[in-house]
Amino acid sequence: MRAVIANGFGGPEVLEVVETAVPEPGPGQVRVRVRAAALNPVDAAVRAGVFGGGGERIGFGWDVAGEIDALGPGVGAGDVVADGGAGAARWAVGDRVVGLHYGAVKALGTHAEFVVLDVGALAAAPVTVDDAHAAVLPLSGLTAARSLAQSGLRAGDSVLITGAAGVVGGLAVQLAARAGLVVTALAGEADEELVRSLGAARFVPRGGAVEPGSVDGVLDFAVLGEPALEWVRDGGAYVGVHPGAEPAPVRGVRVGAQEVAADGAHLAQLVALVDAGGLTLRVGSVHALADAAEAHAVQGKGGVRGRVVLVA
Structure with missing residues (x-):
């Protein structure tokens, strides 16, 4: 072969x-x-x-x-x-x-x-x-889904997703919106229409201002680190994607990083979402x-x- x-x-x-x-x-x-x-x-x-x-x-x-x-x-x-x-x-x-x-x-x-x-x-x-x-679907979908689960955020919470126009970020936007979270997407200026079509309620252009402590959690797929951590309220959640490279916890924020794993059962759930038209x-x-x-x-x-x- x-x-x-x-x-x-x-x-x-x-x-x-x-x-x-x-x-x-x-x-x-x-x-x-x-x-x-x-x-x-x-x-x-x-x-x-x-x-x-x-x-x-x-x-x-x-x-x-x-x-x-x-x-x-x-x-x-x-x-x-x-x-x-x-x-x-x-x-x-x-x-x-x-x-x-x-x-x-x-x-x-x-x-x-x-x-x-x-x-x-x-x-x-x-x-x-x-x-x-x-x-x-497998690597990107599982990374997005497991990151959202790791954050512990629930319906009604606010989440800011960096790299929201990327493949992983875009899947996370869809999953978070479907779970009832209020999604703020951080991406390039030209990507606003795209991320809003995926379910983002709010948009921040890359380099734009975000008020410190303004969201319940951040999924940091753009690997911004400490600057993104500052946007999380006291006691909120930050999830990165480089285990061992995440910023140190501050203000009671739960800080973690996603280590993806092969998980056929979870992957089957994502496949069902794709077939139901709920995941692009x-x-x-x-x-x-x-x-x-x-x-x-x-x-x-x-x-x-x-x-x-x-x-x-």
């Missing part, structure tokens, strides 16, 4: 598409034929060496949308998985799925023709969108697996209104 790898750190030019062995699923695992896989900012960080792994072959990709190609021992006989609330379903070869392949530094990721995943990382794929859009997935551009370096370059230029996706 073909897979995107790098044997060193650097820009998009370090990427190679190589032939490698098709992986075999072990107990409690399935092999997925990859149809689409999102390219996330974490992939660029891996390529640049942020997470280490020098001297080893490094693979890329966390998200996958495709169909089950092979079952590991015992999976067909006994592993039962949630299907978003309509009962229970057993995985079978040919099932369309989405999933999260957790881990920054790995020999092979989802930017390949096949990937092996634990059954607990999978959910049935949404039926209302194509594979490219479905591939946007945005694709900025689509590239063939062979053009992975081009895809990384497009992402690196910025300004893509949606996730860059590779199709195999």
Whole structure:
């Protein structure tokens, strides 16, 4: 099979598409034929060496949308998985799925023709969108949903979401508005119409003034840190996305950072929202697996209104 790898750190030019062995699923695992896989900012960080792994072959990709190609021992006989609330379903070869392949530094990721995943990382794929859009959901959707849950905010509370026009921020705006929170979106001036269409009640342009202590919580997807913490009222909540890099707590504010995890049951809930029309997935551009370096370059230029996706 073909897979995107790098044997060193650097820009998009370090990427190679190589032939490698098709992986075999072990107990409690399935092999997925990859149809689409999102390219996330974490992939660029891996390529640049942020997470280490020098001297080893490094693979890329966390998200996958495709169909089950092979079952590991015992999976067909006994592993039962949630299907978003309509009962229970057993995985079978040919099932369309989405999933999260957790881990920054790995020999092979989802930017390949096949990937092996634990059954607990999978959910049935949404039926209302194509594979490219479905591939946007796992990492970004789980990050947004888990960040909102971690904040402890409830209906009627106010939340300010930084990076609200980004893929994760945009999903968080939709989820927060759906949960009954009063959402203030912080994004670029040109993005006001977009974030309001996603459910933001208020808008602050990037660099604009926000009154200190004016919101119950902040979801800081733009990684502003201490300045964003100042906008939270005493005893409120701040959630970042870089564990270990969040600002120190002040004024009784609960400070945390989201560490995403592969969670098929939670992912199934997000899939149900997509199919119900309650969650919009945005694709900025689509590239063939062979053009992975081009895809990384497009992402690196910025300004893509949606996730860059590779199709195999």
